[in-house]
Amino acid sequence: xxxxxxxxxxxxxxxxxxxxxxxxxxxxxxxxxxxxxxxxxxxxxxxxxxxxxxxxxxxxxxxxxxxxxxxxxxxxxxxxxxxxxxxxxxxxxxxxxxxxxxxxxxxxxxxxxxxxxxxxxxxxxxxxxxxxxxxxxxxxxxxxxxxxxxxxxxxxxxxxxxxxxxxxxxxxxxxxxxxxxxxxxxxxxxxxxxxxxxxxxxxxxxxxxxxxxxxx
Amino acid sequence: xxxxxxxxxxxxxxxxxxxxxxxxxxxxxxxxxxxxxxxxxxxxxxxxxxxxxxxxxxxxxxxxxxxxxxxxxxxxxxxxxxxxxxxxxxxxxxxxxxxxxxxxxxxxxxxxxxxxxxxxxxxxxxxxxxxxxxxxxxxxxxxxxxxxxxxxxxxxxxxxxxxxxxxxxxxxxxxxxxxxxxxxxxxxxxxxxxxxxxxxxxxxxxxxxxxxxxxx
Numbered sequence: 001x002x003x004x005x006x007x008x009x010x011x012x013x014x015x016x017x018x019x020x021x022x023x024x025x026x027x028x029x030x031x032x033x034x035x036x037x038x039x040x041x042x043x044x045x046x047x048x049x050x051x052x053x054x055x056x057x058x059x060x061x062x063x064x065x066x067x068x069x070x071x072x073x074x075x076x077x078x079x080x081x082x083x084x085x086x087x088x089x090x091x092x093x094x095x096x097x098x099x100x101x102x103x104x105x106x107x108x109x110x111x112x113x114x115x116x117x118x119x120x121x122x123x124x125x126x127x128x129x130x131x132x133x134x135x136x137x138x139x140x141x142x143x144x145x146x147x148x149x150x151x152x153x154x155x156x157x158x159x160x161x162x163x164x165x166x167x168x169x170x171x172x173x174x175x176x177x178x179x180x181x182x183x184x185x186x187x188x189x190x191x192x193x194x195x196x197x198x199x200x201x202x203x204x205x206x207x208x209x210x211x212x213x214x215x216x
Numbered sequence: 217x218x219x220x221x222x223x224x225x226x227x228x229x230x231x232x233x234x235x236x237x238x239x240x241x242x243x244x245x246x247x248x249x250x251x252x253x254x255x256x257x258x259x260x261x262x263x264x265x266x267x268x269x270x271x272x273x274x275x276x277x278x279x280x281x282x283x284x285x286x287x288x289x290x291x292x293x294x295x296x297x298x299x300x301x302x303x304x305x306x307x308x309x310x311x312x313x314x315x316x317x318x319x320x321x322x323x324x325x326x327x328x329x330x331x332x333x334x335x336x337x338x339x340x341x342x343x344x345x346x347x348x349x350x351x352x353x354x355x356x357x358x359x360x361x362x363x364x365x366x367x368x369x370x371x372x373x374x375x376x377x378x379x380x381x382x383x384x385x386x387x388x389x390x391x392x393x394x395x396x397x398x399x400x401x402x403x404x405x406x407x408x409x410x411x412x413x414x415x416x417x418x419x420x421x422x423x424x425x426x427x428x429x430x431x432x
Contacts (some may be wrong), residue, residue, distance in 0.1 A: 013401065013408075013425065014231055014399075014401035014402075014404070015230055015231055043410065054431075066246075073269060083273070085235065086278075096426065147424065158250040158300065173389075173415075173423075175408060175415060175425065176406075176408050177401055177404050177406060177407045177408060178405060179403065179405025179406070179407055180405065183230075183396075185230035185393055187395065188230070188390075188393050188395065189393055189395025189396065190393060191392060191393045192229075192391060192392050192393060197391040197421065198421070199389075199417040199421060199423045200417050201415040201416050201420070201423060203413060203419045207389075207413075207415045207417060207423050207425075209391065209423075
């Protein structure tokens with residue numbers, strides 16, 4: 001069975017998945033990089049992304065590496081693909097350079113559809129104006145039997161959770177208070193009833209919280 | 217130095233310290249007892265409160281027992297002392313029976329002051345209409361060199377945090393989504409800058425998060 005999975009989705013202790021004031025230079029608004037420092041410090045990130053040695057090799061690193069395992073497609077929101085207004089720039093190809101770190105088809109949920117963009121390294125961006133269920137159906141076809149990653153941002157993950165479409169959710173609670181931005185958990189009262197919930201704190205200070213749907 | 221401390225303050229994963237719809241029969245509203253089941257399962261609670269044997273003896277039990285150590289007075293909000301409207305009942309003496317579990321002076325913040333009530337076991341309820349700083353000054357005098365516990369609810373703790381008056385904060389994140397109620401963290405952006413923050417998950421499923429002010 002092809003699962004819908006969320007990995008490494010960082011939120012502040014007060015529940016914000018992104019800050020306020022997102023722009024081309026501030027992908028997470030006033031949050032800056034503070035939600036992701038635990039990730040940049042892992043061995044996996046330092047080796048694969050930065051080409052450096054060292055890094056943490058504990059629970060943070062183990063979780064980070066699940067990101068790509070068994071994934072055949074991603075779904076992301078327009079706010080992850082680019083800063084507000086990117087759809088007015090016909091040359092915008094995402095914030096990840098010529099070889100984005102997805103290496104699969106990526107479905108961008110947007111009201112401003114455009115032709116697909118084939119990038120280096122196996123990533124192809126498809127632009128669709130669709131409901132969560134429709135988007136998941138399209139991504140599953142493209143994933144060819146593998147799982148689909150729901151890549152964020154917070155609004156997209158929340159919409160998929162509310163629609164009952166997420167099988168595995170991995171969030172990372174970072175011990176900072178952002179105070180403002182976009183919340184992950186709004187409108188999801190009782191979500192835990194459909195999942196096995198586990199928590200594990202890391203020496204880095206973050207706490208990994210996983211929701212795994214019973215029976216999958 | 218006499219510190220202002222918060223202990224065992226439970227919040228849901230989405231940040232609510234109490235549910236919606238509080239009443240005489242539902243002290244935490246629709247949250248019911250779900251924020252405190254980890255506490256009821258500890259050895260300390262089962263032995264001291266329920267007169268039973270057994271219970272968990274790990275990190276939850278260690279934290280629970282800090283509640284009374286070195287405490288000489290408590291400050292609580294009107295919403296902890298009683299259900300909405302308790303001030304219209306001249307016989308209301310709190311929800312804890314004739315021998316409340318405080319055993320110290322307790323300062324109840326309320327716009328409806330009344331004469332102090334002496335209970336069994338060393339608890340005396342004092343009713344004051346005061347700012348956080350004024351209340352803390354009064355409680356410190358009564359604590360006679362010991363620490364002051366800020367007992368909640370969420371609004372009171374938030375007000376004391378915003379005023380910079382809390383030296384040690386112990387919150388317990390319970391992996392449920394309440395969806396509605398009173399949030400603890402609103403309006404506290406950047407709080408972590410003044411504290412050492414630590415997190416530790418328990419096998420019970422909760423995560424203990426402590427904020428300890430630098431230098432105290």
